[in-house]
Amino acid sequence: MDKKSLKNDDLVLTGQYLGVVEEFLPDKQSTFVKDGQIYATKSGFIDIDNEKRKIEIKTHQEKDRKTVKIGDIVIGPILFLRQYSVGTNFYTINQKIHFNSSYFGNIHVSQISDRFIEKIQDAFQITDIIRARVISLNYNEFNLSTSRNDLGVIYADCVICGTPLDKIGYNKLRCERCGNTETRKMANDYRNVSEPLRF
Numbered sequence: 001m002d003k004k005s006l007k008n009d010d011l012v013l014t015g016q017y018l019g020v021v022e023e024f025l026p027d028k029q030s031t032f033v034k035d036g037q038i039y040a041t042k043s044g045f046i047d048i049d050n051e052k053r054k055i056e057i058k059t060h061q062e063k064d065r066k067t068v069k070i071g072d073i074v075i076g077p078i079l080f081l082r083q084y085s086v087g088t089n090f091y092t093i094n095q096k097i098h099f100n101s102s103y104f105g106n107i108h109v110s111q112i113s114d115r116f117i118e119k120i121q122d123a124f125q126i127t128d129i130i131r132a133r134v135i136s137l138n139y140n141e142f143n144l145s146t147s148r149n150d151l152g153v154i155y156a157d158c159v160i161c162g163t164p165l166d167k168i169g170y171n172k173l174r175c176e177r178c179g180n181t182e183t184r185k186m187a188n189d190y191r192n193v194s195e196p197l198r199f
Contacts, residue, residue, distance in 0.1 A: 006055075010046045015039055018046070018055055027056030068093055068103055068142060072134045075154070075195070076105065078124050084109045086124050088132070088144070097197050104141045107132060111145040113152075113185045122171075123185035129155040131187050152187040167191065 006019060018024070018031060018038040026038045033039075044059040068074070068090070075092040090103040107130075112123045123146075124130065131151050132144035146152045156165045158175035165173035165182060167190050174181045187193075 006046065006048070008046060008048050011044075012040045012046055012057060013043045014041065024048070024053050024055040027054065030057035031055065068134055070134050070136060073131060073151075074103075074105060074134060074142075074144070075129065075131050076101075078126050078128045078130060080126060081120050081124065084120070086120060088130060091129075092195070092197060095195050095197050105132065105134070105144040106138070106141050107144045107146060111135065111143070111147060114147050117185070122183045124153065125156065125159055125182070125184075127157060128153045128184065131193075146185055146187075149188045152185040152190075154187050154190055154193045156182070156184055156190075158182070164191070 012018065016039065018040055021033055021036050021038060024038060026033050030040065030042055030044070031038050032041050038055065040057050042057055042059065044057040047056050047058045048054070072094050074090045076088040076090045079087045079089060085106050085108045088105045088107070090098055090101045090105065092098060093103070109117055109120060117123050130146060131154050132146045133148065133151060134142050135145045136143040156173060157163065158165055158178060158180050159182065160180045161175060161178045163175050163177040165175055167186065168174045168181070171183045171186060172181060173184055
């Protein structure tokens with residue numbers, strides 16, 4: 001298989017030639033390199049990240065898995081605020097709905113934003129729904145980050161009257177009903193989320 005015929009979602013078999021290391025960064029979990037050439041270590045579908053020039057093989061089991069891995073994108077509600085972190089559980093993992101999920105995530109204040117956050121309450125409130133990325137596993141909970149533009153609060157209610165808040169600035173929200181203004185670390189698609197969720 002040469003580079004021109006290599007495209008996303010092509011089916012490949014174990015041992016099949018995928019390209020050379022000058023073209024792609026091989027994935028340690030699904031490819032191997034011999035004499036500068038990349039081969040598949042499992043059968044599945046090609047996934048190419050053109051920005052990172054990375055190639056890997058994904059299977060249906062990967063798409064439908066119910067376990068959490070580093071790099072996964074999760075959505076869930078803020079359950080509580082600590083002095084230096086917030087806690088959340090996961091409603092979705094990589095756009096896959098998880099009912100009664102037992103997974104729990106923690107976002108440290110240093111992972112909330114690439115801007116300085118003085119108080120946790122300036123970024124999140126209890127019941128906010130957020131999108132975050134899994135960055136590590138710490139015993140029985142996952143460490144999350146919302147520092148990217150596409151991560152953060154995707155839905156928030158007014159802390160005074162419970163009305164959904166409207167975005168009025170980079171990190172500013174206003175309640176149409178009572179006029180209350182609040183700050184959040186919002187995702188760039190706040191209240192305009194289009195996630196193709198599946199079970």
